[in-house]
Amino acid sequence: MQSQNFMIVDDPLSLDRIRGVLNRLEDTIIFSLIERAQFAQNPRIYQRGAFPELAAVGFQGSWLEWFLKETETFHAKARRYTSPDEYPFTANLPDPILPPLKFPNILYPNSVNANPSILSFYIEKIVPRITRGATEALATWKRTHGLPRDAEAEDDRHGNYGSAATIDVEALQHISKRVHYGKFVSESKFQEDPAAFIPHIQSRNRVALEALITKPEVEKKLLQRLKRKAVTYAQDIVDGDFKREIAFRKIDVDGVVDLYESFIIPLTKEVEVDYLLHRLSGLSEEDIAKLKRKNVAI
Numbered sequence: 156m157q158s159q160n161f162m163i164v165d166d167p168l169s170l171d172r173i174r175g176v177l178n179r180l181e182d183t184i185i186f187s188l189i190e191r192a193q194f195a196q197n198p199r200i201y202q203r204g205a206f207p208e209l210a211a212v213g214f215q216g217s218w219l220e221w222f223l224k225e226t227e228t229f230h231a232k233a234r235r236y237t238s239p240d241e242y243p244f245t246a247n248l249p250d251p252i253l254p255p256l257k258f259p260n261i262l263y264p265n266s267v268n269a270n271p272s273i274l275s276f277y278i279e280k281i282v283p284r285i286t287r288g289a290t291e292a293l294a295t296w297k298r299t300h301g302l303p304r305d306a307e308a309e310d311d312r313h314g315n316y317g318s319a320a321t322i323d324v325e326a327l328q329h330i331s332k333r334v335h336y337g338k339f340v341s342e343s344k345f346q347e348d349p350a351a352f353i354p355h356i357q358s359r360n361r362v363a364l365e366a367l368i369t370k371p372e373v374e375k376k377l378l379q380r381l382k383r384k385a386v387t388y389a390q391d392i393v394d395g396d397f398k399r400e401i402a403f404r405k406i407d408v409d410g411v412v413d414l415y416e417s418f419i420i421p422l423t424k425e426v427e428v429d430y431l432l433h434r435l436s437g438l439s440e441e442d443i444a445k446l447k448r449k450n451v452a453i
């Protein structure tokens with residue numbers, strides 16, 4: 156259950172190593188969105204009170220919130236959330252039945268958790284975009300190939316409440332891990348040049364902190380790479396060659412790029428800034444002065 160990213164490595168705060176993890180998470184996120192796009196939006200699973208069966212067992216949340224609670228309750232008992240790169244969506248989870256693993260103290264103690272924003276954006280923006288794209292692409296492909304619109308088959312994509320919610324939980328966990336990796340990025344940048352950050356942390360200047368952590372060239376390269384990945388992963392390999400039926404893409408490629416550009420990157424930066432704003436809490440003026448001189452890692 157524990158993330159392999161935290162096995163002892165030579166330099167856990169190497170920005171290149173951290174960016175390598177973010178790169179790999181792009182693949183994981185794209186494939187989970189391709190899986191989700193195989194089903195209809197099924198808005199009912201996100202509406203609280205839409206399933207009387209849940210109320211009958213005393214649960215007041217939505218179908219998806221129930222899946223999150225049940226899944227994360229089990230994972231918490233297996234000590235998933237003792238790992239510094241795992242953040243639950245459900246509050247008041249049980250304690251682990253195993254003793255926590257000993258992780259290196261890489262992050263400064265903090266309670267930054269962006270999952271409520273991740274959940275609402277995923278439900279309101281991501282799922283409608285990627286499922287609508289797949290439905291329209293399928294209908295267009297059938298029309299251009301003179302095939303009858305098989306509403307029955309398309310409706311089969313509806314009503315798969317368990318399958319859709321299972322994939323939603325996985326997609327949300329991957330997006331949450333990616334966004335909260337911003338804490339490691341921030342700690343790495345802070346330790347590289349504490350004096351640059353400290354005055355803006357002390358004056359609570361979010362704008363200045365965001366300008367310090369933002370790397371436009373990294374973002375630009377990421378979005379270009381992401382588009383190439385989404386185009387490639389969205390095609391079928393037929394008889395040893397990529398099927399280039401553009402209309403039959405398994406995922407809305409522009410939707411994936413837009414998801415990163417409009418949400419995942421901005422929220423990662425928000426986590427980076429929120430983490431930095433907590434970075435000096437509890438430190439004495441003397442400790443902060445030592446940090447500025449960069450002769451200690453506190």
Ligand SMILES: C=C(O[C@@H]1C=C(C(=O)O)C=C[C@H]1O)C(=O)O
Pocket residue numbers: 174337340368369370371373374377419420421423424
């Ligand atoms: C994650 C980093 O920090 C910022 C956020 C990025 C992102 O979310 O992809 C990319 C570059 C930076 O603007 C980084 O520097 O790698």
